[in-house]
Amino acid sequence: MTVTNAPTARAAGRGPRKAPPGPPRTRTVKLLRQLMGDRLALMQEAADEYGDEVRLAVGPKTLYFFNHPDYAKYVLTDNSENYHKGIGLHQAKRALGDGLLTSEGDQWRKQRRVIQPVFQAKRIARQADVVADEAATMVARLRTKAGTGPVNITGEMTSLTLGVLGRTLLDEDLGGHGGIGHAFEAVQDQAMFEMLSLGAVPTWLPLPRQLRFRKARAHLEEVVRELTVARERRPTVDGEDVLSRLIESVREERDPRVGEQRMRDELITLLLAGHETTASTLSWAFHLVGGDPEVRERLHEEAVRVLGDRLPVYEDLNQLTYTSMVVEESIRLYPPVWMLSRIAQGPDEIGGYRIPSGADVVICPYTMHRHPEFWDAPEKFDPERFRPDRPTDRPRYAYIPFGAGPRFCVGNNLGMMEAAFVLAMVMRELRLEPVPDRPVVPEAMLSLRVRGGLHMNVERA
Known part of the structure; x- marks a missing residue:
């Protein structure tokens, strides 16, 4: 062909x-x-x-x-x-193991069938209250840090997205499992090292990175075991969360050890990819908005007008038009899935x-996303590109922040809702200002993140 x-x-x-x-x-x-x-x-x-x-x-x-x-x-x-x-x-x-991100063929199709229903639009809509609740807790935490000096916004977004994933996908509170964020950081660093070295470095070598990885992987596997045992003892009402569906799917494995490993790989991959991409998206959005007072003011005005002083609900997404435009432009410039091999x-x-x-x-x-044939002033941050009534003859595949085709990101709807809610709720109450003389540098890992985390000053709006 x-x-x-x-x-x-x-x-x-x-x-x-x-x-x-x-x-x-x-x-x-x-x-x-x-x-x-x-x-x-x-x-x-x-x-x-x-x-x-x-x-x-x-x-x-x-x-x-x-x-x-x-x-x-x-x-x-x-x-x-x-x-x-x-x-x-x-x-x-x-x-990473053999989860949805790395598997192929029949195994990948089987895994996708197990996972896909959890991300259906109707189920995601029912999770809007959870996303809003987690975001409200994060905003309250940021309020207490207003005026105290630079805050690691990426760290705040990581805690938020892990909390959202735990409650929406697993029906569990991950807050009681300390160190998950740091463990995922070590796993991602090792995965990138494996990719760049093409697996040429033996895993048994006691390199500091590999020692950190082995410790992190063991911690994450222990968390998965604890979650699985707890779920077996306390089934959910509908059984439609990821954890319940995976437990049920691995019962078909003849070797219980194979099933247990498959479930661990899948959960670790989903949690890593799911929280990392959304945390990175939000970090880049706050960085870009922090450098554009006009965009920040428009976001604040829309959040106050649409939300008032209440938490957002799913139906608000249709009214948070400018907020969604800002998210879309942020992931144009800094797509969470930066390369597809x-x-x-x-x-x-x-x-x-x-x-x-x-x-x-x-x-x-x-x-x-920066191709001059398809984007005017491609390096410029301009949310107006995504105004719903703005005509465009741009090809569909000129914009693929979540990939495309059969392997299109399964969690994109949850991620976009989470990003819009969080951006609106933060901009309604707070101003995030750049830290002078602190460069913001992109780092192309499994997702496109801010090297060393994004640090900003928090002020009341």
Whole structure:
């Protein structure tokens, strides 16, 4: 199957070219340095210099980087069966296990069927009160810190999102399980290390990072065991939370140890990906709003007008129009899923270029969302881009902050509702101001987060 409507599709009668253009082998050391350090600069510079089809020879790997909506649609949706999870994620299984993020084929489809009903729109709507309640607790905590100096907003958002996930997905309060956030941080660091090193470093080496990871993984597995035992003793009324559905699904496993491991992997993956992406989204939103007083004032006005002094309810989402626009623009500039890697299962052709079997193919939402062909002033923070009545002929796949195709992020509706509620409730009561001389630097990990956390001064509105 070939992309025929792509911008550089081959002319009739000509065979596919061997490989896209890209940096010469003499730049391999620089590329490796960027891969280990500034991965966003690596992808953006490649797109700026070579266009929408790029070959990146990075050490022992050659990446086929495609940066156009047509290519994204083809790889992620039209021919998704030929493109399985790619570079690094196979190695990351050593840290994350075989959960929804890393599994493939029949196992992935089975896991998706178990998880999907928990994220249905009707069930998410019923969880709005929980999200609002957790957000109110967080806002009250921030109020007490007003005027006391810089506050780690990312840490606050992490606590919030873990609380929301615990109550909405597991029907459990995770507050009694201390250190979960730090444990997830160590697991994510190890997963990224596995991805960048391509699994070449033995896990038994007593490196400080790996020692932290082993301790963190053991802690998270113990938390999962405690949650499972508690749920077995105290079933929920409807049995439709993730924990109940996973417990039921693993009863089919012949080997109880296999079922127990699968459930642990799934829960750890869901909790890590679920809380990390939303916490990062909110951190970037607060950072961007903090630098734009006009946007901040409009958010405050809308929150006061729509919510008054009460907690938000699900129906308020339709009225928090500008708030939703700000969230959408935040994840355009800083998409939580910043890169999508795939491995070609068989030979293919994209944009007139031959893709060999086993090739590493990369789609990068971060660069796609800044593509000058589809976005005016792409580096500018402008929520008006997403005004509902604003006409646009932008291709659907020019904006894919949660991925696309069969592996589209299962929790996007919960994440968007949570982000809108939290942003509105904070902006109604507080001002979050940038800390002078403290740079805010993006760090491309499993999600696109703020390096070292976002620190801001909290003031009463």
